[in-house]
Amino acid sequence: MDKVFIEALEIDALIGIYDWERRIRQTLVCDLEMGFDNRVPAASDDIADTLNYKAVSKRLIEYVRQSDFGLVETLAERCAQIVIDEFGVDWLRLKLSKPGAVRGARAVGVVIERSRAK
Numbered sequence: 001m002d003k004v005f006i007e008a009l010e011i012d013a014l015i016g017i018y019d020w021e022r023r024i025r026q027t028l029v030c031d032l033e034m035g036f037d038n039r040v041p042a043a044s045d046d047i048a049d050t051l052n053y054k055a056v057s058k059r060l061i062e063y064v065r066q067s068d069f070g071l072v073e074t075l076a077e078r079c080a081q082i083v084i085d086e087f088g089v090d091w092l093r094l095k096l097s098k099p100g101a102v103r104g105a106r107a108v109g110v111v112i113e114r115s116r117a118k
């Protein structure tokens with residue numbers, strides 16, 4: 001399967017379950033792989049035929065910046081649904097990392113894979 005990806009997209013958000021996390025904004029890192037048949041844009045050389053990674057990035061930045069959740073699981077799920085619903089993606093793998101949230105770990109977070117419901 002061909003893919004379009006976005007790697008290490010940094011977005012500030014209000015996220016976390018602890019009191020101190022409710023008072024600050026933290027930088028999240030998003031890695032996203034999306035299934036897409038890249039042969040069509042390769043043949044046409046037309047951006048309109050692509051799964052436009054810039055458009056997806058802008059939408060996720062807009063959404064995550066205004067979000068307010070306790071768990072990264074919740075935010076990851078919402079982001080996945082937006083990509084599936086608004087960009088016609090049938091399959092994706094999304095990794096949402098919280099760098100520095102746990103002392104001694106470079107990052108913590110979740111990886112989810114989702115498919116469009118048939």
Ligand SMILES: Nc1nc2c(c(=O)[nH]1)N=C([C@H](O)[C@@H](O)CO)CN2
Pocket residue numbers: 015016017018021070071072073098101102
């Ligand atoms: N599976 C999860 N575990 C934890 C989460 C989370 O969102 N999902 N969140 C926290 C805290 O907010 C943490 O990031 C603060 O250090 C703890 N565990």
